[in-house]
Amino acid sequence: MPERQRIWSENELDAALAGFRADAGPDAATLRRLRRRVTGTAGDAGVRDAFPAVVAERAVPRGRPAPGGRAFRWLAAAAAAAAVVATVSGVAAVTSGGGAAPAASPVPAAPPAPPVDGVPVPAAELGRHASDLEVAPGQYLYRRTEYAAGPFLQEWIPHDRSGTWLLRGSPDSEIGELRSASGEYFGPRGDSWQQPSQEFLAGLPRDPDALAALLQSDVVRRGAPYPDAPDHAALVAVASLLRSTAVPADLRAALYAALDRVPGILAHLEDGGRRGVLGVEWDADGARQRYELLVDPATGRMSGERTGAPGSGSTVSWGVADALGVPPAG
Amino acid sequence: MSDEAGDPAPAPAARALGVLFDTHAPGLHRYLARRVGSHDAEDLVAETFLAATRSRFDPWRGSERAWLFGIATNLLRRHLRQEVRGYAAQARAPREVADPADEVAIARVHAAQRVARLACGLAALPADERDVLLLVAWGGLEPSEVAAALGVPAGTARSRLHRARRALRGPTGEDDDA
Numbered sequence: 001m002p003e004r005q006r007i008w009s010e011n012e013l014d015a016a017l018a019g020f021r022a023d024a025g026p027d028a029a030t031l032r033r034l035r036r037r038v039t040g041t042a043g044d045a046g047v048r049d050a051f052p053a054v055v056a057e058r059a060v061p062r063g064r065p066a067p068g069g070r071a072f073r074w075l076a077a078a079a080a081a082a083a084v085v086a087t088v089s090g091v092a093a094v095t096s097g098g099g100a101a102p103a104a105s106p107v108p109a110a111p112p113a114p115p116v117d118g119v120p121v122p123a124a125e126l127g128r129h130a131s132d133l134e135v136a137p138g139q140y141l142y143r144r145t146e147y148a149a150g151p152f153l154q155e156w157i158p159h160d161r162s163g164t165w166l167l168r169g170s171p172d173s174e175i176g177e178l179r180s181a182s183g184e185y186f187g188p189r190g191d192s193w194q195q196p197s198q199e200f201l202a203g204l205p206r207d208p209d210a211l212a213a214l215l216q217s218d219v220v221r222r223g224a225p226y227p228d229a230p231d232h233a234a235l236v237a238v239a240s241l242l243r244s245t246a247v248p249a250d251l252r253a254a255l256y257a258a259l260d261r262v263p264g265i266l267a268h269l270e271d272g273g274r275r276g277v278l279g280v281e282w283d284a285d286g287a288r289q290r291y292e293l294l295v296d297p298a299t300g301r302m303s304g305e306r307t308g309a310p311g312s313g314s315t316v317s318w319g320v321a322d323a324l325g326v327p328p329a330g
Numbered sequence: 331m332s333d334e335a336g337d338p339a340p341a342p343a344a345r346a347l348g349v350l351f352d353t354h355a356p357g358l359h360r361y362l363a364r365r366v367g368s369h370d371a372e373d374l375v376a377e378t379f380l381a382a383t384r385s386r387f388d389p390w391r392g393s394e395r396a397w398l399f400g401i402a403t404n405l406l407r408r409h410l411r412q413e414v415r416g417y418a419a420q421a422r423a424p425r426e427v428a429d430p431a432d433e434v435a436i437a438r439v440h441a442a443q444r445v446a447r448l449a450c451g452l453a454a455l456p457a458d459e460r461d462v463l464l465l466v467a468w469g470g471l472e473p474s475e476v477a478a479a480l481g482v483p484a485g486t487a488r489s490r491l492h493r494a495r496r497a498l499r500g501p502t503g504e505d506d507d508a
Contacts, residue, residue, distance in 0.1 A: 007500040016448045016498075017467040019441075024363035024371075026356060034359070034372060035351050038379040 123260045123267040124208070126276035127253030130300025133320050135159045141246050142321040142328050148313045156324050157183065157246045161198050166324050183245060193219060193237040196245050206250055208257035215258060231264030231280045232291060238278075239293045242302040252300045275303065351379065354398050361469045362402060366409045367416065374409075378402040393478070399469050400479030403461050410457060420449035451498040462487050463494035 008016065026034070135141050140156040147153075151173035156166040165183035169175030178185040182198070189197035205211050219237040238255050241247055247255070256278070259265045265280050276295040281288060294304040294315075306313035319328035355375055362371035378401045406413065452460060458480075465476045477487035 008498070010495070010499070013495060013499050014467075016444050017463075020445060020448055021364040024368060025360040026363070026368070026372075030359070030368075030372060031355060034355060034375055035348070037376050038351055038355070039347055 117270050117272065118268055120266055120268050121276075122257075123265065123278055124253070124257035126267060126278065126295045126297050127249075127256035127300045129298055130249040130253040130256075132249045133318060135320055138322075140321040140324060142319040143246075143316060144319075144327070145243075145314050145316050149311055154327060156321055158324075161246075164324065168325070189245075194240045194244060196241055201241075201245065201247065201251060204251060204254075206254045208254050208261065211254050211258035212261035215262070231262050232282050232289075234262045235259065235265055235278060235280050235291065235293060239302070239305060242293070243305075249300055256295070256300070269297065273297065347379070347383070350394065350398075354395055355379075357395075357470065358398060358402055361399065361464070362406065364468050365406060365416075365464060366413050370409060370412070374402060374405050377405050381405070393475060396471060396475040396479040399465055399471060399475075400481070403465060403479065406461075407457070414453050417449040417453035421446050421453060448498065455494055455497060459490045459494040459497070462490040463498075466491060 133141060137159050140158055143153075143155045143157070145153045145155075150170075152170045153173065153175070154166075154168045158164060162182050164179055164181055165185070167175070167178040167185055169177075182189060184195075186195065189195045189200070191197070191200050205214060215234050215237060219233050238259060241255070242252070256267075259267075259278060264282075265278060267276060267278050269276055274297070276297040277292050278295065279290060279292040281290045283289070290308050292306050292308075293302065294306065295301070296303045299318075301318055302316050304313065304315040321328050358378060359368075359371050359375050362374045365371075366374070378398055381401050382398060452464075455463070461480065462473075462476050465471045465479060466473060469476075471479060473487050473491055474484050476491075477484040480487065
């Protein structure tokens with residue numbers, strides 16, 4: 001039968017397509033000529049605006065790598081976080097359905113704000129007043145995380161981040177005390193949103209566009225562990241960063257602004273403007289899920305997490321301690 | 331900027347563009363050259379990167395590769411008639427060889443007939459179906475990337491791909507020997 005009248009199989013069609021003008025393509029001289037033409041035409045500003053992630057990745061020195069590559073780091077960090085949560089609360093609940101103001105917060109309350117509860121705001125607004133607590137040499141940044149289920153964690157982070165960190169669980173948490181140089185309680189820190197090193201923090205871009213793009217390439221494109229909810233993955237990565245170390249104010253502000261670039265993440269204020277909420281919803285297991293990262297808009301600091309599930313979640317408060325293992329007065 | 335020895339290191343943005351070029355330009359050129367020929371492919375690659383630096387990459391809508399191929403495919407629209415003429419020129423099938431014992435000649439003719447049949451089919455495809463088909467076949471994109479590249483729903487990209495492949499495979503008559 002003539003070629004024209006016979007039906008091709010899928011493989012025959014693929015073979016025909018693969019062989020069609022298969023010798024077309026650039027030689028080395030063509031590519032060199034084109035490269036000069038392209039790189040000589042585009043201005044730096046244009047490239048920076050168009051490809052913020054690539055520029056950021058190429059321009060910023062990254063921290064020392066953790067062993068085992070990215071997949072390992074993600075899994076190891078997730079496992080470490082899960083271990084802490086499970087040990088502390090006895091259930092897999094990092095987040096709380098609470099929403100009550102942090103108890104006995106050492107941080108001054110935000111000034112009175114107009115009643116704007118529930119009104120959507122730009123996420124960047126939550127970092128507009130971001131500030132760092134003054135921690136002198138020899139002092140410690142202090143964080144207390146209270147879980148709705150009852151247990152709480154205290155952490156002392158030294159002024160010199162390479163010094164000894166202390167993580168102490170409440171008696172009912174069964175976590176005891178963990179001490180480690182550089183806060184490496186669960187293994188080496190590195191280029192990880194879950195176990196970040198200081199070099200990783202320093203190397204993250206402060207430009208929200210670049211940061212959003214980096215989040216995308218680091219977290220969302222890989223899909224783990226939420227392949228069907230990339231917006232959730234981005235917010236969880238930011239929350240993990242805030243939960244796992246002391247993130248400086250300029251980076252916190254950039255992170256919130258970057259989340260404005262992530263579709264599906266919505267910010268609003270509660271409690272008369274004293275609590276900022278970054279929330280995302282997605283479908284999983286046949287039900288609508290919700291996760292919220294809570295931020296104090298007066299300082300840009302993380303103030304908790306919640307899901308709406310009963311008995312889950314946390315509130316976080318901050319202070320400055322004069323000695324390792326001694327909570328701030330008041 | 332210059333890459334001559336002794337010059338200061340290029341700015342991060344320029345380095346980044348160089349990296350992007352090295353990553354994507356060969357594949358872009360190959361894809362474009364198969365559609366409109368090497369000469370125009372060179373201009374189109376340059377235009378693609380220039381257009382890219384004047385717009386904005388949205389990482390939430392797909393990969394850099396998909397974005398660049400989408401720009402290139404849009405630019406190709408200006409060359410639509412030229413592209414179709416190219417396929418039409420290859421669609422003239424050679425005649426059967428006179429000597430049925432000349433197996434080499436027969437194989438060559440059959441190969442040329444396959445090329446002609448494919449070229450004829452490509453020329454006849456609607457442009458939007460051809461774009462999807464060739465972004466997959468020659469660009470190496472997944473259907474989901476094609477959807478992002480062209481700014482259409484994933485289901486639309488898949489159905490266009492299905493229609494294009496069905497059309498190229500031939501009539502769906504029941505008397506065929508598929």
